[in-house]
Amino acid sequence: MRCKSKAGKSDLYRSHLSHGPITLGLACFLTMLKRIWGQILVLSGASGFADLRSNRFAPDAAKRYRRDQIIATLDQTQLLLLGNTLFAPILAFQALPSGSLPLLIGWTLVMVFGSWALFFWTRPLYRCTGEVADLTRMKQRAFIDGSFWWMGMACVYPHATGDAKALVAIIVTGAVALGTFGYSRSPGPGMIYLAMTCLGSGAVALVTGLTVGTPSDILVPFLSIFAFVALSKSVLDRGRAILQSFENVEKLSEKSEVVELLLKDYEAQATEWIWQADAAGRLTAAPDLIVQLLGGTDATQDDQPLLYRVGEKISPESRADFDRMTEAVRNREEFYDIVLAFPDRELDGLRWVVVKGRPQFDNEVFQGFRGIVADTTQAVEAERQVQYLAAFDNLTGLLNRNSIQKRLGDLDHQKDRVTAFLIDLDGFKQINDSYGHDIGDALLRAASDRLQALATDGAWAARLAGDEFLVVVPDTQTTCSKSRLMFGHEICDRLSEPFQLADFELQISASVGMARFPSDTDKGQDLLSLCDLALYDAKDGGRDRAHAFDQAMLDQLNRRIAVIERLKAAVRDQKIQLHYQPQHRLSDGCLIGFEALARWNDEDLGTVGPDVFIPIAEQTGLIVDLGEQILRNACTDAHGWFKMLGSEAPVVSVNISPVQFARTDVSRSIANVLAETGLPAQLLEIEVTEGVLISEKSRVATTLTELSTMGVSIALDDFGTGYSSLSYLKALPLNRLKIDRSFISDLAKDTESPIVSTVIQLGHNLNLQVIAEGVETDTQVDRLIESGCDEGQGYYYGRPMPLAEVNTYVAGCAATSRAGKTG
Known part of the structure; x- marks a missing residue:
């Protein structure tokens, strides 16, 4: 029964094999291929096959990558198609003794004509653009091509015996080798071809071994799987190498494009270029700018020496440098810093270039000159502009x-x-x-x-x-x-x-x-x-x-310089002294105050009048320190009179310069001095001129208001000699008007002075005290009293006196005042 069973099973396989060996082989192959292909898909990531896909590139690069694969594969598979037409009859011949003749003839015809059909079907791919569809056609070709061989294996291998079976295996192995080489440039189609040939042939050998073959046939599938793995690794490795090469070429191409763009940009903006001339002096290489300056393309195409063309085109003003270059070229010596000027229509002027050159020798044989030429037009024009502006x-x-x-x-x-x-x-x-x-x-x-x-x-x-x-x-x-x-x-x-x-x-x-x-x-x-x-x-x-x-002007200048230098030392050492001129009430002759006047007696210059050093002090800024010294000393002296006479002490008048108003905080300075000296504010009078009010009227008005609020009196000095704007009198917190001495001197000549009378009346209408300067005679006093003037100051009452004389004068006036009250 066991033998019968075995015999029955063997007969059953023989029966299937005789009726449909291709069908049986196909069924076995599809089952095995399904399982193996599933493992291939699982292992494709680990094997690196996914890394070979074209989607890792940009669209244009991917197309180039696929097109390169396709064209290289088409070139390499021509030999495979030729092998198909040669080996197919040989393979069919091995199965003639026991195989089906119609089947073998049919397969052989399909193999031969199918290979040629594949050739003509895929021939247009040479003109492809590398689309995905083009690569799909190549994969379809690989599938069909591989299918021819495993189907041929199925038709021939089960019927071959002995040496014929070995020859069949050798032919199929050759087809696998040729296919591996042919599809090696394209990993996708290559893997499909290997799967169809190696795995398909192995499946046929496995079926044959299990049915009608020998145990050695069972070894063929394992060899096929090993060959598939080994050859797949080879295809994948070569695919990676091709991919890496393509990536390197792409990167190099990108860098080349960048470098080319940079070079073009540099050439467009560069100001230095290389030039070269041969041993005969002909220009062989030069930038476009120089070629145009020398007359166009003829400069590098004719036989005229470079020196001839340069000498013909340069501007005459660079002839000296040209001669120096000519001498160096004749002597075959290095030259540099040759500045040449060429007329340039584009600039509508001169184009300036600087040339350097060095002779070139090869085994001591003179080859010509090579050097650098630079466009220095902007530098020359800038230098000329600087020179022009300098002169x-x-x-x-x-x-x-x-x-x-x-x-x-x-x-x-x-x-x-x-x-x-x-x-x-x-x-x-x-x-x-x-x-x-x-x-x-x-x-x-x-x-x-x-x-x-x-x-x-x-x-x-x-x-x-x-x-x-x-x-x-x-x-x-x-x-x-x-x-x-x-x-x-x-x-x-x-x-x-x-x-x-x-x-x-x-x-x-x-x-x-x-x-x-x-x-x-x-x-x-x-x-x-x-x-x-x-x-x-x-x-x-x-x-x-x-x-x-004339020389007197220079003497005056030297005198002024000397005064400035000595005045600096005098202010620093506080050598400017104060003299005081008394001011009296005209009606009863009572002393009411003193005007502080600066006096300077220099050991080198002698006596220098205030009309000389005060303007100089204002112009040099020394008046700021000098004015503060005068103010402090005057307040200190007046405080002595206050201690002597109390509330009946005379008021001290101090002039404040316009420069002091402009550069210092006058109100704060006066407040500080009053606090330091202890002088009551009502015993200080500040004299200002109309010049103070011309520039910063609002600021000065604010300062004078602050002083008036303190209790300091404000006097307008030299009224009538300046602008005499009545708006000043209305807007400022004034207490006294001082009539200039030039008007008072006229009182000795005229019985009446309309100006003096008008000023006095104006002052009274504004509730201001009026004081006349320059009072020197009884007549002037009488006429001032007749005009209603309140006070007077001048030689009539006393000349400016130093402090010691002032103290005696104050004491005498005080005694006279007390005697008058007692009498």
């Missing part, structure tokens, strides 16, 4: 101060004779402020044009600063000062003529200071200072005139 005024085009001072410094007193005219435009500031800076600049240009028209025959014209100009005219041995002063007046007349600027007709005047070289000074650099002294004298004399320098 010329940018607004007017005249020489500037630096340039004129250098020229004056270069004057030689043994051979040069010139007259310099320093010109200042009178009223320019008002025009500039009223009409705007554009009109002001236009006026300066127009004035400079007139000066240039006058400055002929080698004369220089310069703008020093603002509205100040200088004209230097050459002299001869016979040129006299009188004729040159007439030229100065001509400058004044010419600049006084109206200027038509835009829609405005403007008129100014000019003040001119003149000095001569070497008659006034033998140092050219001092000429400007001497002109300045003469100009100051011209402006002080009323403007619109020309004054010549």
